[in-house]
Amino acid sequence: MDYLIQPLEYAFMQNALAVAVITATVCGMLSAWLVLMGWSLMGEAVAHSVLPGVVLAFILGIPFGVGALVFGLLAVALIGGLGQTTALKRDTAIGVVFTSLFALGLVLISTVTTSTHLQHILFGNVLGTSRADLYQVAALAALTATVLLIKRRDFTLVAFDRTYALSIGLPVGALTWTLLVLLALTTVTALQTLGVILVVAALVIPGATGFLLARSFGPMLGLSAGVGAVAAVVGVYTSYYWDISTGGAIVLAASSQFLLAYLFSPRRGLLARGVRRLKRRRA
Amino acid sequence: MTHEHAEADTPDPTATPPAQLLEVTAGYPGVTALEGVTLGLHPGRITALLGANGSGKSTLFSTLLGLVTPRSGTVEIFGRSPHRARRDNLVSFVPQHEAIDMTFPVSVEQVVTMGRYPHMGLTRRPRAADRKAVEDALAATGLDTYRRRGIGELSGGQRKRAFTARALAQDAPLMLLDEPFAGVDRTSERLLTDVLHRLRETGTSILVSTHHLDGVKDLADDVVLLHRRVLASGSPDEVLTEHNMARAFGAVIAEAG
Ligand SMILES: Nc1ncnc2c1ncn2[C@@H]1O[C@H](COP(=O)(O)OP(=O)(O)O)[C@@H](O)[C@H]1O
Ligand SMILES: [Mg+2]
Numbered sequence: 455m456d457y458l459i460q461p462l463e464y465a466f467m468q469n470a471l472a473v474a475v476i477t478a479t480v481c482g483m484l485s486a487w488l489v490l491m492g493w494s495l496m497g498e499a500v501a502h503s504v505l506p507g508v509v510l511a512f513i514l515g516i517p518f519g520v521g522a523l524v525f526g527l528l529a530v531a532l533i534g535g536l537g538q539t540t541a542l543k544r545d546t547a548i549g550v551v552f553t554s555l556f557a558l559g560l561v562l563i564s565t566v567t568t569s570t571h572l573q574h575i576l577f578g579n580v581l582g583t584s585r586a587d588l589y590q591v592a593a594l595a596a597l598t599a600t601v602l603l604i605k606r607r608d609f610t611l612v613a614f615d616r617t618y619a620l621s622i623g624l625p626v627g628a629l630t631w632t633l634l635v636l637l638a639l640t641t642v643t644a645l646q647t648l649g650v651i652l653v654v655a656a657l658v659i660p661g662a663t664g665f666l667l668a669r670s671f672g673p674m675l676g677l678s679a680g681v682g683a684v685a686a687v688v689g690v691y692t693s694y695y696w697d698i699s700t701g702g703a704i705v706l707a708a709s710s711q712f713l714l715a716y717l718f719s720p721r722r723g724l725l726a727r728g729v730r731r732l733k734r735r736r737a
Numbered sequence: 738m739t740h741e742h743a744e745a746d747t748p749d750p751t752a753t754p755p756a757q758l759l760e761v762t763a764g765y766p767g768v769t770a771l772e773g774v775t776l777g778l779h780p781g782r783i784t785a786l787l788g789a790n791g792s793g794k795s796t797l798f799s800t801l802l803g804l805v806t807p808r809s810g811t812v813e814i815f816g817r818s819p820h821r822a823r824r825d826n827l828v829s830f831v832p833q834h835e836a837i838d839m840t841f842p843v844s845v846e847q848v849v850t851m852g853r854y855p856h857m858g859l860t861r862r863p864r865a866a867d868r869k870a871v872e873d874a875l876a877a878t879g880l881d882t883y884r885r886r887g888i889g890e891l892s893g894g895q896r897k898r899a900f901t902a903r904a905l906a907q908d909a910p911l912m913l914l915d916e917p918f919a920g921v922d923r924t925s926e927r928l929l930t931d932v933l934h935r936l937r938e939t940g941t942s943i944l945v946s947t948h949h950l951d952g953v954k955d956l957a958d959d960v961v962l963l964h965r966r967v968l969a970s971g972s973p974d975e976v977l978t979e980h981n982m983a984r985a986f987g988a989v990i991a992e993a994g
Pocket of ligand 2: 795798824833915916
């Protein structure tokens with residue numbers, strides 16, 4: 455028990471743990487839909503595209519979340535626009551847009567900031583979380599989680615059967631955009647903890663794990679959020695005791711849960727499938 | 738199944754045609770799928786929309802639902818725009834669904850419950866009336882015992898029944914079904930036909946597309962023969978003549994010998 459409590463005597467560890475758990479939980483929730491929408495790459499794209507926004511915000515002296523949000527949405531709009539005005543497939547449009555924006559971010563960074571800043575933006579700096587950061591992240595996370603929970607059945611129908619959703623008069627376009635805006639918001643909140651490079655892990659791995667474990671969407675959503683939260687706790691503590699990268703430890707803790715689900719999931723796991731195959735051969 | 742369209746602005750189903758197209762031309766960039774299509778459904782009857790693959794059946798449904806906007810001509814559902822009609826829950830739809838995600842974690846019962854969304858509040862939490870409608874729809878389509886199955890764990894025919902059950906639960910005065918008999922076994926075909934006949938008795942108007950000739954006489958009161966244009970429409974006996982079939986399905990019938 456001491457092992458768990460002792461690190462929390464430091465204020466920076468309290469902040470780090472809180473911000474990591476909040477971030478990873480909301481990312482986990484969102485990832486459940488991203489996985490079902492086939493939007494895993496979209497998470498990657500938004501995460502990388504916010505980089506120039508962050509740097510510009512730094513230059514202009516405005517909150518970096520604002521810059522990140524603007525560029526996250528810009529990326530989404532550009533990807534959608536390219537898809538509509540050319541015959542390019544979606545993954546191609548995504549690849550063109552986010553690498554370009556990310557490169558723009560790198561160039562901007564090289565002109566203005568020190569390499570420490572670059573490190574923090576790329577890999578996160580959860581141990582440097584201030585109270586103010588924490589409150590900002592908590593507010594954005596609360597907003598995102600509320601919208602996701604209130605409209606969860608509508609989002610799920612849109613993901614499952616877009617045509618039918620349209621046929622019963624759901625505002626499918628608005629719902630899709632809401633989800634994309636929430637994706638951009640969540641990415642911004644997760645930068646502090648995970649950085650640009652690893653955010654996508656938090657936006658994909660929990661959902662993928664929930665998908666392997668659950669038979670229906672409600673449990674999948676709960677499991678995805680849970681995987682995120684557990685990964686955050688395990689990651690923050692292991693990084694404290696072993697003195698390893700916090701963002702990296704959080705992601706690896708999520709990957710480990712995915713691996714366990716892949717092996718031992720009662721329905722879709724490797725083990726269960728093997729047992730079923732054996733039984734069938736015996737029968 | 739009872740009709741509980743209690744809202745004051747519910748149309749009188751006998752006064753206006755459930756669906757009406759006037760000189761509708763529609764399609765996609767570079768493709769004209771419908772050309773000068775004029776057609777009106779009769780209230781409380783089953784109309785079969787008959788046509789070969791690519792004849793524009795799915796496009797006609799999309800136009801009725803307002804998902805494809807006609808280049809010219811007008812479309813009305815109970816005298817309203819398709820957009821209004823969708824919002825007022827006047828129309829339920831069973832899509833053709835060639836590409837549904839079979840791995841989606843959703844049970845049959847949950848799929849059918851989606852049909853109740855137009856009756857539900859902000860968070861779509863089911864109430865007693867919703868649960869009852871879902872029960873009735875599951876029973877009518879013979880899916881009671883499959884309710885906990887994942888949607889991907891059903892046979893093709895059972896899946897069509899599940900999507901029909903969802904439209905039934907919606908309880909709208911006009912039902913559109915796009916090829917519900919495609920890839921369906923005999924049992925499911927008989928069952929679906931019975932479901933539609935019983936639905937007709939409640940006064941619901943039904944438009945059902947098919948490219949199977951067998952069973953049309955059994956199923957429908959009226960037939961519309963489509964091949965980009967309306968080739969013929971009227972009673973099954975009037976429409977299902979050898980001459981008409983050759984015009985609509987020419988190549989296919991010649992192949993079948
Ligand atoms: N989304 C689409 N984009 C472009 N062309 C389409 C699309 N959907 C259908 N078409 C074309 O429109 C015509 C009518 O198709 P459709 O309405 O699906 O016919 P049916 O349902 O009778 O098989 C066909 O030539 C088809 O290739
Ligand atoms: Mg079709």
